[in-house]
Amino acid sequence: MQLSVIILNYNVKYFCDVCLQSVLAATKNLDAEVILVDNASIDGSIDWIAKQFPQVKRIVNNENTGFPKGNNIGVAQAKGEYVCILNPDTIVAEDTFVKALSFMEENNQVAIMGPKLIDGSGSFLKESKRGVPTPAVAFAKVSGLYKVFPKLFGAYYNMRLPKDESGPTDVLVGAFMFMRTKHYRSLNGFDEGCFMYSDDIDLSYRSLQLGQQNYYNADITTIHFKGESTPKDFAYQMMFREAMNYFYNKHFHVSNLVKVWIKLATNLFSFLKRINLTAPNTIKPQPSCYWLISKDLDLEIGVNKNISFMHTAGLTPALGHKNTRTELIFDPETISFKDCIAFMSRHGKGFTYKFLCSDKSHAVGSISSNAKGEVLVMS
Secondary structure, eight states, X not given: OOEEEEEEXXXXXXXXXXXXXXXXXXXXXXXXXXXXXXXXXXXXXXXXXXXXXXXXXXXXXXXXXXXXXXXHHHHXXXXXXXXXXXXXXXXXXXXXXXXXXXXXXXXXXXXEEEEEEEXXXXXXXXXXXXXXXXXXXXXXXXXXXXXXXXXXXXXXXXXXXXXXXXXXXXXXXXXXXXXXXXXXXXXTSSOXXXXXXXXXXXXXXXXXXXXXXXXXXXXXXXXXXOOTTOOOSHHHHHHHHHHHHHHHHHHOXXXXXXXXXXXXXXXXXXXXXXXXXXXXXXXXXXXXXXXXXXXXXXXXXXXXXXXXXXXXXXXGGGGGGTTSOEEEEEOTTTSOHHHHHHHHHHHGGGSEEEEEOTTSSEEEEOSSSSSOOEEEEOO
């Protein structure tokens, strides 16, 4: 078998639905399996996925085991030569895995590959390519020095490597990590001593320590709505702090003074994350118009009857409504994910975006990397 795609789900039923639509389209002509590990969701995820996607292999945990252990459980049953760790709040293009497999076959020196990630507004996500967050690098990030002198202090986001240029990078994000299965297993997978947050940094770093190369591939673009299963509350702040403390204590010999600084810095960083969720740019204004983009002209969906609604078979007609608070609702059954991703990358915040779930009863999207995603009911 060529590929195993591992998706760890926790209470994001409708986002996972769209993710699975895209993954199944991207593995259609491959010898591949899709393994969904559910971490004790209580939102009906498993019944929904069993009904809508019976071809997906399901592993149901009776408790929330955390990100590392959940993925390790999935990979333990993987049969593919390659494995892709994929978040449930992502969307891939139809040619994503074909490109990824071809790249890895042609570049034996690359151990782990990650794509260019964009958020639900089409904006580039800087964490697509990162450096090892040593205390000095982390200080430049938290203090904001990386914004003032990006080439000198931008190691946290590997800012020497342009976002549209592929190249080696130290750290990749756990939302999408593509590697040979034997490499994942040689690393013993994610470190289960950490519940979440520093696990992808740790895996990337341990891969580097083996003399392997991690690689940012700007030729593959994936949507990551970000943090749909992660509430940015005080519990998040504590888990994030403990995760980073775990990483530093594991890999670096630091003084007590530096440990105090790390504690303060991680508290500040997680606090700012929480504040960002209530910032004005994360509060979505009501759309002035909905445009359903679907070639199924007989498809009828319900939305707010006080807002005008249009239906078109293609993307081009909507361009005249750019920057007019128009929300595009994509029907993935008739419009390719690849075309939707390309449109979002090109036109960004000129629109807001939603993707229809498989039964057309809901649509999901997000307006920024800081905003909590929205589930729109098609009633």
